[in-house]
Amino acid sequence: MKKVSLLGAGSWGTALAITLANNGYEVTLWSALETEITLLQTHREHVDRLPGAKLPDNIQLTTDLEAACRDQELIVLSVASPYVRSTAKQASPFIKDGQIIVNVGKGIEEETLMTLTEIIEEELPQAEVAVLSGPSHAEEVSKQIPTTVVVGAKRKATAEFIQDIFMNEVFRVYISPDITSIELGGALKNVIALAAGMVDGLGYGDNTKAALITRGIAEITRLGLAMGGNRETLCGLSGLGDLIVTCTSNHSRNHNAGYLIGKGYSMEAAMEEVKQVVEGVYSAKAAWKLAQKYQVSMPIIEEVNAVLFHGRSAKEATKTLLCRNRVAEYPDLKWNA
Ligand SMILES: NC(=O)c1ccc[n+]([C@@H]2O[C@H](COP(=O)([O-])OP(=O)(O)OC[C@H]3O[C@@H](n4cnc5c(N)ncnc54)[C@H](O)[C@@H]3O)[C@@H](O)[C@H]2O)c1
Numbered sequence: 001m002k003k004v005s006l007l008g009a010g011s012w013g014t015a016l017a018i019t020l021a022n023n024g025y026e027v028t029l030w031s032a033l034e035t036e037i038t039l040l041q042t043h044r045e046h047v048d049r050l051p052g053a054k055l056p057d058n059i060q061l062t063t064d065l066e067a068a069c070r071d072q073e074l075i076v077l078s079v080a081s082p083y084v085r086s087t088a089k090q091a092s093p094f095i096k097d098g099q100i101i102v103n104v105g106k107g108i109e110e111e112t113l114m115t116l117t118e119i120i121e122e123e124l125p126q127a128e129v130a131v132l133s134g135p136s137h138a139e140e141v142s143k144q145i146p147t148t149v150v151v152g153a154k155r156k157a158t159a160e161f162i163q164d165i166f167m168n169e170v171f172r173v174y175i176s177p178d179i180t181s182i183e184l185g186g187a188l189k190n191v192i193a194l195a196a197g198m199v200d201g202l203g204y205g206d207n208t209k210a211a212l213i214t215r216g217i218a219e220i221t222r223l224g225l226a227m228g229g230n231r232e233t234l235c236g237l238s239g240l241g242d243l244i245v246t247c248t249s250n251h252s253r254n255h256n257a258g259y260l261i262g263k264g265y266s267m268e269a270a271m272e273e274v275k276q277v278v279e280g281v282y283s284a285k286a287a288w289k290l291a292q293k294y295q296v297s298m299p300i301i302e303e304v305n306a307v308l309f310h311g312r313s314a315k316e317a318t319k320t321l322l323c324r325n326r327v328a329e330y331p332d333l334k335w336n337a
Pocket of ligand 1: 007008009010011012013014030031032033036049078079080081083087104105106107136137138139276277279
């Protein structure tokens with residue numbers, strides 16, 4: 001049996017481990033957290049995060065990073081984004097030349113403004129790094145609910161290699177050379193999802209949510225194009241697709257944290273209540289710095305930052321957005337008269 005491993009045994013690492021085990025691979029699931037591995041060993045199930053999703057027998061659990069990195073066809077990096085650099089650094093001595101690694105996390109590093117793939121490439125120059133992203137809640141993937149994602153890689157052969165490993169009749173994998181847009185879409189949708197949660201917490205309606213999704217993707221697209229990405233990818237599965245699912249689903253921890261903030265919780269209290277890493281909070285500052293660096297207008301991102309870090313209420317932020325200067329929806333479109 002061919003071997004694959006996943007570094008990071010949270011909801012997503014575990015759901016993907018189940019997918020790969022069902023595809024016939026010998027799977028190793030690693031975590032830095034002893035408690036997480038003990039829990040998985042005891043119940044063969046992530047009882048809190050993915051109740052009912054049993055781990056098939058061909059998944060081995062370990063806290064031994066060297067064993068998890070040895071002789072693997074593919075290594076999936078599935079830790080929460082704040083731990084991507086430290087995990088890659090720790091794994092470095094055990095990663096062979098040419099090892100294919102696929103990042104499935106979503107985020108941008110605040111200090112460096114690097115995407116997760118760029119961070120992994122910096123820490124593991126001996127590896128070939130790709131990304132997998134799209135509208136894919138772990139809760140649904142672990143139950144074999146039909147899902148589509150996209151794999152981005154520099155070389156088409158690498159993207160196809162990863163596509164073959166993951167693809168099955170309920171998990172459809174597309175490929176793309178546009179890594180930048182895939183990573184940006186995944187990271188920035190978490191910030192817009194916080195805003196979508198806030199408007200739900202304020203008791204606003206579907207109109208407001210639809211406005212946030214469409215104006216949110218307009219912002220993400222402006223930044224993505226300035227950074228060399230493609231409109232098609234930004235409006236594809238990993239951009240608009242993931243934005244829709246994250247803004248409308250109660251599986252989203254970003255949406256749930258935003259909801260509590262809309263109800264009047266502070267950012268810290270909301271993160272405490274959600275009890276998971278709320279990645280949008282980390283990506284919000286990075287997104288605003290990127291907007292300034294590339295001189296791109298990102299009013300929703302600006303207001304989310306004002307609410308999270310500068311004491312503005314969600315209600316005031318909504319009013320500020322609605323009362324901005326009058327503009328055209330897409331200023332580049334030409335008028336006939
Ligand atoms: N949950 C989903 O549905 C989903 C779907 C697609 C992508 N993602 C992305 O995948 C990544 C992981 O998401 P998740 O839902 O599994 O997150 P999670 O919060 O459930 O798990 C994060 C995992 O990171 C690891 N971790 C935590 N602290 C660590 C530390 N100090 N050192 C090393 N590792 C540590 C642990 O294995 C932990 O389980 C995120 O970037 C997320 O955006 C999640």
